[in-house]
Amino acid sequence: xxxxxxxxxxxxxxxxxxxxxxxxxxxxxxxxxxxxxxxxxxxxxxxxxxxxxxxxxxxxxxxxxxxxxxxxxxxxxxxxxxxxxxxxxxxxxxxxxxxxxxxxxxxxxxxxxxxxxxxxxxxxxxxxxxxxxxxxxxxxxxxxxxxxxxxxxxxxxxxxxxxxxxxxxxxxxxxxxxxxxxxxxxxxxxxxxxxxxxxxxxxxxxxxxxxxxxxxxxxxxx
Amino acid sequence: xxxxxxxxxxxxxxxxxxxxxxxxxxxxxxxxxxxxxxxxxxxxxxxxxxxxxxxxxxxxxxxxxxxxxxxxxxxxxxxxxxxxxxxxxxxxxxxxxxxxxxxxxxxxxxxxxxxxxxxxxxxxxxxxxxxxxxxxxxxxxxxxxxxxxxxxxxxxxxxxxxxxxxxxxxxxxxxxxxxxxxxxxxxxxxxxxxxxxxxxxxxxxxxxx
Numbered sequence: 030x031x032x033x034x035x036x037x038x039x040x041x042x043x044x045x046x047x048x049x050x051x052x053x054x055x056x057x058x059x060x061x062x063x064x065x066x067x068x069x070x071x072x073x074x075x076x077x078x079x080x081x082x083x084x085x086x087x088x089x090x091x092x093x094x095x096x097x098x099x100x101x102x103x104x105x106x107x108x109x110x111x112x113x114x115x116x117x118x119x120x121x122x123x124x125x126x127x128x129x130x131x132x133x134x135x136x137x138x139x140x141x142x143x144x145x146x147x148x149x150x151x152x153x154x155x156x157x158x159x160x161x162x163x164x165x166x167x168x169x170x171x172x173x174x175x176x177x178x179x180x181x182x183x184x185x186x187x188x189x190x191x192x193x194x195x196x197x198x199x200x201x202x203x204x205x206x207x208x209x210x211x212x213x214x215x216x217x218x219x220x221x222x223x224x225x226x227x228x229x230x231x232x233x234x235x236x237x238x239x240x241x242x243x244x245x246x247x248x249x250x251x
Numbered sequence: 252x253x254x255x256x257x258x259x260x261x262x263x264x265x266x267x268x269x270x271x272x273x274x275x276x277x278x279x280x281x282x283x284x285x286x287x288x289x290x291x292x293x294x295x296x297x298x299x300x301x302x303x304x305x306x307x308x309x310x311x312x313x314x315x316x317x318x319x320x321x322x323x324x325x326x327x328x329x330x331x332x333x334x335x336x337x338x339x340x341x342x343x344x345x346x347x348x349x350x351x352x353x354x355x356x357x358x359x360x361x362x363x364x365x366x367x368x369x370x371x372x373x374x375x376x377x378x379x380x381x382x383x384x385x386x387x388x389x390x391x392x393x394x395x396x397x398x399x400x401x402x403x404x405x406x407x408x409x410x411x412x413x414x415x416x417x418x419x420x421x422x423x424x425x426x427x428x429x430x431x432x433x434x435x436x437x438x439x440x441x442x443x444x445x446x447x448x449x450x451x452x453x454x455x456x457x458x459x460x
Contacts, residue, residue: 065329066327068363069327069330069363069364082329082330082364083329083330084327084328084329084330084363084364085327085328085329086327086366087327087366087367088281088366089328090328091328091329215331215333216331216333216340217333217340219340220331220333220340221331223331223340223342224329224330224331224342226342227326227328227329227330227331227342227343228328228329229328
């Protein structure tokens with residue numbers, strides 16, 4: 030049996046070329062955890078904190094989460110969870126659902142209440158100025174919930190809320206995850222963004238929400 | 252159940268009840284994708300599914316069909332095929348079969364990344380790794396590309412030697428018409444080389460370059 034990870038192996042210092050940037054971009058993806066093809070999830074051989082492939086089961090898709098504003102996904106972070114023999118991490122994902130109607134309660138809120146989820150979010154801290162080419166942008170996407178699953182710990186609506194205007198405030202938490210953080214990166218930031226977009230069905234290079242056009246297909250409605 | 256039948260059944264149910272069940276909605280998402288080649292997106296509109304169903308039914312009524320696939324290979328969401336040293340990144344349905352086969356030849360276990368793929372994918376990979384040697388009968392100039400019928404016969408030593416000579420000429424920058432002129436009187440295995448036989452040997456030499 031190995032002694033796994035009770036050491037550090039790197040200087041703790043500031044990277045002057047890649048100064049840390051706070052915050053998360055406005056668009057993320059949330060996936061029903063049961064839709065992930067865990068048999069084929071792959072991690073980097075060099076760094077097990079990097080997920081190189083996050084395949085979904087056939088016919089399944091992720092769902093976009095768009096949180097506008099200066100502090101998108103506010104409340105997202107990690108804390109230490111002390112254990113008797115081994116310490117782990119609790120990861121939280123904060124978000125708001127700025128809508129409240131029968132479709133929202135049926136399709137989103139009721140599901141969030143009892144399901145388990147995995148989220149992929151885009152950090153503002155991307156490490157784009159890395160000198161090692163294969164690491165350029167490797168901190169762009171974070172994955173939360175892949176280890177233990179995100180579960181709802183807060184689901185509240187306040188009709189007079191100044192912040193949500195009567196929408197839903199949501200906090201999803203992954204408890205006792207062994208890794209302090211997981212990142213999603215494969216080969217390059219462009220390739221990873223393609224995979225990120227593919228989670229919700231967008232083709233590479235498209236930014237529209239209609240799924241994008243795939244070469245060889247004709248949209249008769251156009 | 253086939254595509255048209257599914258559309259008809261859901262449409263009939265909707266006409267009778269005026270509502271769509273959850274499974275119907277899921278089917279409509281799939282049908283929309285099969286019809287228009289892009290993913291159905293809900294944007295909090297109350298009639299998204301009904302509208303989608305109407306669009307699909309109208310498409311069929313106008314004689315439209317299920318869209319043909321652009322490739323037999325369809326990647327699972329959340330993965331890309333990125334071959335080291337190759338700039339292109341493949342994702343979703345935008346995956347030309349020849350590039351996929353080339354990738355699978357190097358990384359065959361990556362077939363698990365695909366949610367759809369042809370049954371004969373292993374044969375395609377094998378064919379890619381071992382290009383068929385065209386059976387060239389230099390004497391008659393006949394070329395048979397049906398390897399299964401002919402066992403992919405190799406060239407005779409004389410023909411192979413001639414391919415090597417032609418290859419040298421090509422590398423030296425000689426034009427094909429000049430090569431044809433140069434070797435038109437050649438004999439292989441005792442028989443004169445036909446025009447077609449020589450053309451095929453030139454093709455083989457080009458591949459060998």
